[in-house]
Amino acid sequence: MTDTIEHPLPEDRPLEIAGRVYRSRLLVGTGKYRDLAETGRAIEASGAEIVTVAVRRTNLGQNPDEPNLLDVISPERYTILPNTAGCFTAKDAVRTCRLARELLDGHDLVKLEVLGEEKTLYPNMTETLVAAETLIRDGFKVMVYCSDDPLLAKRLEDMGCVAIMPLGAPIGSGLGIQNRYNIRLIVENARVPVLVDAGVGTASDATIAMELGCDGVLMNTAIAQARDPVRMADAMRLAIEAGRQAYLAGRMPKKRYASASSPIDGTFF
Numbered sequence: 001m002t003d004t005i006e007h008p009l010p011e012d013r014p015l016e017i018a019g020r021v022y023r024s025r026l027l028v029g030t031g032k033y034r035d036l037a038e039t040g041r042a043i044e045a046s047g048a049e050i051v052t053v054a055v056r057r058t059n060l061g062q063n064p065d066e067p068n069l070l071d072v073i074s075p076e077r078y079t080i081l082p083n084t085a086g087c088f089t090a091k092d093a094v095r096t097c098r099l100a101r102e103l104l105d106g107h108d109l110v111k112l113e114v115l116g117e118e119k120t121l122y123p124n125m126t127e128t129l130v131a132a133e134t135l136i137r138d139g140f141k142v143m144v145y146c147s148d149d150p151l152l153a154k155r156l157e158d159m160g161c162v163a164i165m166p167l168g169a170p171i172g173s174g175l176g177i178q179n180r181y182n183i184r185l186i187v188e189n190a191r192v193p194v195l196v197d198a199g200v201g202t203a204s205d206a207t208i209a210m211e212l213g214c215d216g217v218l219m220n221t222a223i224a225q226a227r228d229p230v231r232m233a234d235a236m237r238l239a240i241e242a243g244r245q246a247y248l249a250g251r252m253p254k255k256r257y258a259s260a261s262s263p264i265d266g267t268f269f
């Protein structure tokens, strides 16, 4: 038997969103799974504490005759984050958030997404700004899906959004982080959490987001459409942790030329 040597690492500050603290920096969606049982197992394996649900597509009690997602994803255990997926106007998004607040007994944390078109599902930022303003005035805590434009991200923060969620790549594309430079700029300028939302394809994409200094990552398709969603959820959990640790550790500077791994000064012969 070998003695294990422990190397305690300094504590990281936890992720805090709208005054609530979370240990996990991975947020997950609930769409595209084979069935509710698989959804539950994958979310369990992901270690996520915040689970987002598309109010317009998911039964949260609107239809008492259909299976209710909340029977699998209990609001006692998870923070349910209603989202406005499928909304193309500010008006629809606001109406959807108000419906969610009714269905979830006054719950006011929402993920706002107002989409611009079917092909890319890029956010319509003009409508997003209008919806964010209305929702904040209405008492909602708004986590906002947005383009990776650093100036718009700052504007949403200044308006009072509680988290900024720039896309890594189009929703469901799995292309990974397309503009690391912009994500980095958004992170550097932000005083609220920045979470990459959408476009993650595999574990290394999630790690890259975290290495850029993001506070977390929200994903759905990469887990739900993996061959083995439960295993991928576990991989994503580890990837997020690895990326966070690497960010805190601080990467070595990149160099153009080699430098020997063992010193050549003072060699024996």
Ligand SMILES: CC(=O)[C@@H](O)[C@H](O)COP(=O)(O)O
Residues within 6 Å of the ligand: 028, 029, 030, 031, 052, 083, 085, 113, 170, 171, 172, 173, 174, 197, 198, 199, 200, 218, 219, 220, 221, 222
């Ligand atoms: C679930 C959800 O909120 C999506 O709108 C989100 O943007 C995830 O995108 P991916 O499916 O690309 O991870």
